[in-house]
Amino acid sequence: MPVDPHLLRTFVTVVAEGSFSAAADRLGYTQPAVSQQIAALEADLGVPLLGRRPVRPTRAGERLLEHAGPLLLRLRAARADVARLSAEPRTLTLAAGPLALTAGTAAALAGVTTVRVAGAAAAVALVASGEADLALVDGPAAPSDPLSLPDAGPLTTVGVREEELVVVLPEGHPLAGRAGLRLDDLADAVWVDAAEVMPLDRLRAVARLDGLRPGIRYEGHDPAVAARLAAAGHGLTLLPASTAPCGVRVPLVAPRIVHRVELVHAALPPGPAAEVVRALTS
Amino acid sequence: MPVDPHLLRTFVTVVAEGSFSAAADRLGYTQPAVSQQIAALEADLGVPLLGRRPVRPTRAGERLLEHAGPLLLRLRAARADVARLSAEPRTLTLAAGPLALTAGTAAALAGVTTVRVAGAAAAVALVASGEADLALVDGPAAPSDPLSLPDAGPLTTVGVREEELVVVLPEGHPLAGRAGLRLDDLADAVWVDAAEVMPLDRLRAVARLDGLRPGIRYEGHDPAVAARLAAAGHGLTLLPASTAPCGVRVPLVAPRIVHRVELVHAALPPGPAAEVVRALTS
DNA sequence: GGTTGCCATAAGGGATGCTGATGCCCGTGG
DNA sequence: CCACGGGCATCAGCATCCCTTATGGCAACC
Structure with missing residues (x-):
């Protein structure tokens, strides 16, 4: 039994x-x-x-x-x-990671009535349990590798975009003039601990390294704030190039890691949710 | 609820x-x-x-x-x-795919009391539900890629071996003299349908191709019999090089697919099962 | 047209799962 | 050191549940 x-x-x-x-x-x-x-x-x-x-x-x-x-x-x-x-939904809810909504993905959301911010695991759970229709989850990954997501049954996962990651440093930092940075050279540095934006444990797992000492903890969802904290010298941070508006931005060259966004959804009938899926994946 | x-x-x-x-x-x-x-x-x-x-x-x-x-x-x-x-097991059961037990893996089974033959999904389920202590699952995969296995909770999966695959053909076959074969050149050929040994649907999924027309269906577990059926002209088959004792054996060169064996187990306390794990993975 | 097998329904009885009352134990404060 | 309060364990009782037996209805088959 x-x-x-x-x-x-x-x-x-x-x-x-x-x-x-x-x-x-x-x-x-x-x-x-x-x-x-x-x-x-x-x-x-x-x-x-x-x-x-x-x-x-x-x-x-x-x-x-x-x-x-x-x-x-x-x-x-x-x-x-x-x-x-048998549902006839009148709302269309998207669960999105804080770095998942860029100009491109935001432009594709015609028909969405609610956007909820959620980490990757929470967003997948929201879709699986019917509390959201779609999820845009994001995180670091090797190029073309899928994100590591919980298994919540027969959901469809599609890569939507990958973007270069940049290390954000303050002006005057000794490494600020570099053309590119290697993460293992930065393992002993102090990092902004922005668990909802770029979780350090997730980054360690993808990069297969230890270190990345956590510094100031930022509990919000705004990557611009994470960038400002880094620019102000509170620690380093790693962000998709397009979301880091200030500070010195040096591309990450090793290991080969990108910021990846994936769309997760259940089997959808024709309708507004399927339209959003089409718009996001073409 | x-x-x-x-x-x-x-x-x-x-x-x-x-x-x-x-x-x-x-x-x-x-x-x-x-x-x-x-x-x-x-x-x-x-x-x-x-x-x-x-x-x-x-x-x-x-x-x-x-x-x-x-x-x-x-x-x-x-x-x-x-x-x-809290179990104190007196038996040690291994669930093994039909192509998983080679000379090397068989030599590492000291302490195993029962070997059950099972396909990959069934073998994983046997371990998950406690009816087997270990599973050796096998199948085709891209080099270093893991096998596609069902998620049955917190199990550990370790690659044990990868081996070249060979196409088995009868003597006198027009392609028998080739140094290597491409699978998409063989998509229209008739293949031995040995679902327990080398499932064609699994092969199509890994190779990302259609075709591989099923011919004679073999429902047993013995790769030597699948090789004999191919050698006798009942269709082609694809087998790990070491398990194809007869027929003309031509290496598969494209796509890059190998025969992979993985060990699957739950968290194990020190004991005979852990010894077998160590023997298989060193 | 009759028979047979199978699913749906009704009624009844034993088991279950919750509540209210209460006991016991341990940590805390005076 | 002792009293008190909070929290888990246990008991008894009641309403509900879940199964069985009996039976009805329907459709396929002979």
């Missing part, structure tokens, strides 16, 4: 809240209901999943958590995919 | 059996129980999923089926992953 996702959902919420009582509040149950659901899940799997006081996942609980998120997402995606067949 | 996988499982079984009554037999229910479960699922999703008399999925049902298999697999994988933490 499959693991009960109703119990999985409760489990995930308890871990997120760190408390049975708080999870009960969030899910609309009483605290004994949550206690009994967790006990039922532990009995079903035959192992403790949570330590108590404090409430924290055991190793088995951590292992289950790795599955729970993708599973619950895929279950929502299944419901959304079926619902999509 | 997530789609109930208990109902999904019944739905998948009804479609597979083509009958509520047969599905009831298979699942251990009475026929009214199955009828009520399908009705509950259709009510939950708000659309008919099955036509009746004959029982066949609607478009919504087909769409749900695309999710159901991966979902049910991932739920089994979640249970197996948790179980693995």
